[in-house]
Amino acid sequence: MLNKNSFRFSLTVYRKELRDALRDRRAMRMAFLPPLYFVAIFVGLVFFAVSMENDKKVAGVNSIPVYVEGEQNLPELVAWLREQGAVIKTVESGAYQQIKDKKIDFALIIPDEAKQKRAKGESAPVWLVYDGANQKLSSSIGFVRSQFYTWSWRVGSINLMARGLAPDVGTPVMLREDNIADEQKMSVYLLASVPLTLLLAAFIGSVGFSADMTAGERERRSLESLLITPASTFSVYLGKWLTSVSLTVVILIMQLVLLAIAFRFLPFNQLGLRVDVNYIDLINVFWVLVPVVFFAVALQLSLSIFAKSFKDAQSLIAGLVFVPMMLNFYTMFNPGVFHEWWLWVPVLGQAVVIKEILLGGAIVSFAFWKFWFVGLMITCLAFWVGIKQLRRPKIVYGQ
Template identity: 30%
Template structure:
């Protein structure tokens, strides 16, 4: 078995495509993708914030202060003269204007006399244009002035004004510590990344060791060797599981290193405090629970690869396996789903929930025995099926 594992691993490491998927892709490509996404996203937001917005206004005479504020901000807004009966929706679709304002007649009246004023903002809010937020900045100053006028008319002091604006304030006292809060936010997302990367990293070597050997005609040579069938399967299985775990760990390591390198000092401090709160035992337990997950994926992938007639057919089978893996992970991120009752026995979901609890620091370590034991049993059953599958001549030579 170990001889087969060594042989498959050496062939794996000689393959440039495998090295790319296992090492280069996690270390370079994923950070570049996330970095490029962040760069273009920030660039798009900056452009939306600095773009000069063309606008039309109806009833501007009722909002002298707002009209003057828009005209004064000539580097942000540009007035387009249109008739009161113009089709604003069509003008916006034609990109003649970015938004239109319909001002009610009571807009400039004192709050105690005119009551609530409804300012209609016509815009296309389907894209990232930030029109509403930029207009709201100007309107908020007008609203604050109207409030001050009303308070002065009522002769209210600052204490009374504050009470009138916010009659009741809820002050929150959170019993959860910083680690638990952060763990709740990112604890469900980390298994999602780890499991999918583990699956992705194992796909290519699994395809090559089953369907690939069929296409190359080397499977027959391997079968007539004196090595027993189950040892051949276990050697291939260990190589695939190793590739999956390596890809997942390399990606997480890469993201952590690049995050520290590119983050500002305060972000490094927050990340450092959070990471230091997680004990070495929790990290070891997370890695140990990742091992049976990798075993489950490796056994499934190898079974599909052995069954497939060609490399292409194996890839089509494995593509559908991604959805099978995603659903249990997504269930672990749903509200109300935790390590209580039957959820502790649901495959893949229970490990995702356990990793989340370990990150939060709220793990009941006794339940790990049931989670780890059930996952190992499922992985063992799938490995046994894989050995059985490999012993079927009708499967090997379809």
């Protein structure tokens, strides 16, 4: 089966299938547009995050609008909020009802008794009223709450010192936090979608071509005429596989080039992130993805052979797309979890290593060899199944 003529026939089939694929403009658009969409969505998410960050800042300080009713009762608290950058909006009365009517988002309500109790040295009640169902208020509410506690602690410390007591008496325990994650690691949440889009491109780039070259030809009754030529079933399968692999590799390269341009010009620094992805990193990502392309295309071709029509083939192999999605979602929701055996799991290992490469982490030793070994084993198995099916009269003649 394997001889000089086999590879010569494979190249002939490859040229024929590649020419047919390039002529199908609709299929080419369907294959090359998703990478553009993936990169465009990623760029849009980054600029959306930058816009949200800029909305909260003016000249480097927070500019959160805070509605206050009863400002005259605790003017020192209101002055403190202004110093921290809050934009105070005075509400004469009815702040509670305005929040219920959704005219304003939240408000500090300082009753008259707060002024009286503050003068007596007693605890003054202050109400922070908001609608907890509105999730977009979490950052604003957190800002007001933290500044209120800070001001309250400062006032309490002054009161203790006025009575000849050390301020530490009021705070017997102090909690200190130390976030050991550097800026590079904090960007994991923003870059978490990149491995998924790359793996999806490796899987869906050749779906249309693989389905058309097998189930499509079977539906058009042209597969029979191809198999009666001197070319062996191995040569026919290899030529079709090379066609889908070539097109998918081009799609991957295009997406990586677009990502390189995006990483070069996107304003990650405005988000406090340090994303340093160079061309060597993207080359490493490409070599990680190539084995995925090999076995993904082989699996698509072998599954498509079982389908009786082009539409049936697309439905059958569409399930393969869920493989990278499910495994990548697991790594996204469990960023701190890693096991060595993951590197032997197709797609899961690639997702972990791609994320590490993009975040500037060290590549696990022999990870590339594991990917290539497992990928080639799955590819050979899919080859064996596909070639065996091409030799069955029921598949070829549709009996």
